[in-house]
Amino acid sequence: MNKIPVLEIFGPTIQGEGMVIGRKTMFVRTAGCDYKCAWCDSAFTWDGSAKHEIKQMTAEDIWEQLYALGSDRFDHVTISGGNPALLASLASFISLCKEKNIQVALETQGSKWQDWFDEIDDLTISPKPPSSRMETNFSILDEIVAKLQANHTNFSLKVVVFDDKDLEYAQKVYARYSNAPFFLQVGNDDTTNGNNDELVTKLLTKYEWLIDQVMESNEWTNVRVLPQLHAYVWGNKRGV
Numbered sequence: 001m002n003k004i005p006v007l008e009i010f011g012p013t014i015q016g017e018g019m020v021i022g023r024k025t026m027f028v029r030t031a032g033c034d035y036k037c038a039w040c041d042s043a044f045t046w047d048g049s050a051k052h053e054i055k056q057m058t059a060e061d062i063w064e065q066l067y068a069l070g071s072d073r074f075d076h077v078t079i080s081g082g083n084p085a086l087l088a089s090l091a092s093f094i095s096l097c098k099e100k101n102i103q104v105a106l107e108t109q110g111s112k113w114q115d116w117f118d119e120i121d122d123l124t125i126s127p128k129p130p131s132s133r134m135e136t137n138f139s140i141l142d143e144i145v146a147k148l149q150a151n152h153t154n155f156s157l158k159v160v161v162f163d164d165k166d167l168e169y170a171q172k173v174y175a176r177y178s179n180a181p182f183f184l185q186v187g188n189d190d191t192t193n194g195n196n197d198e199l200v201t202k203l204l205t206k207y208e209w210l211i212d213q214v215m216e217s218n219e220w221t222n223v224r225v226l227p228q229l230h231a232y233v234w235g236n237k238r239g240v
């Protein structure tokens, strides 16, 4: 099927995470994931709770909706999910964005390759640490990273950290792919809290903990430590 299962289209907003943090962007969130991370902040993309909201869209349908929301006020689109790398059909949307001079970022966990990865301007690969209860297939990840590097694709690695074990895992990933830009991201373990002041206080404490760990370690040098910026502005709200 050539259609793309879409759950959300929103923006313009700021990219709250990783290698293009702060950039003005639109978002397209696809449905379906091959993982089920214990702390997934977008579980509605795969747990069935929003299945009635999934729209099967063509590349042109998605573009129309992006344009209806953002008109000429954007030049960058972020594709997230779910795992958008499950969808070969995204190729058509990515080339449509190119035609329109729109840059494309994409978020995926690194469990599956797509040939269109090399067309992405800002590709984030986010392997999952032990707290997620998912298992990384390092032979697949090795292959993906090797191909991206061989093809000079602009990508980065981003590991979400909740605890010491996660940081140990992140260190292993950092050492294994030592030439790749690397980001550590604060984990949000309170994804249903509607009290933003309380949430932000919690997240800042965790951010400080993560910074402290990295600063005092000689195993971490060329790394960026980031929060989820959008959580500080909008808390756990969807569609921002």
Ligand SMILES: C[S@@+](CC[C@H](N)C(=O)[O-])C[C@H]1O[C@@H](n2cnc3c(N)ncnc32)[C@H](O)[C@@H]1O
Residues within 6 Å of the ligand: 033, 039, 040, 041, 042, 080, 081, 082, 083, 084, 107, 108, 109, 125, 126, 158, 160, 185, 186, 187, 188, 189, 191, 228
């Ligand atoms: C919802 S995922 C969708 C893309 C893809 N499935 C992935 O995990 O990379 C987008 C990003 O949010 C991160 N994320 C998900 N839940 C989170 C949480 N509770 N705290 C911090 N980051 C989280 C993921 O690690 C990923 O980098």
Ligand SMILES: Nc1nc2[nH]cc(C(=O)O)c2c(=O)[nH]1
Residues within 6 Å of the ligand: 013, 014, 015, 016, 017, 027, 042, 080, 081, 107, 230, 240
């Ligand atoms: N503003 C904003 N930035 C984000 N960066 C990654 C997101 C995601 O859910 O993949 C996200 C999101 O949902 N909103």
Ligand code: SF4
Residues within 6 Å of the ligand: 033, 034, 035, 036, 037, 040, 041, 042, 043, 045, 081, 082, 083, 109
């Ligand atoms: S891989 Fe991404 S979308 Fe899938 S469950 Fe994990 S965090 Fe959620």
Ligand SMILES: [Mg+2]
Residues within 6 Å of the ligand: 041, 042
């Ligand atoms: Mg998110």
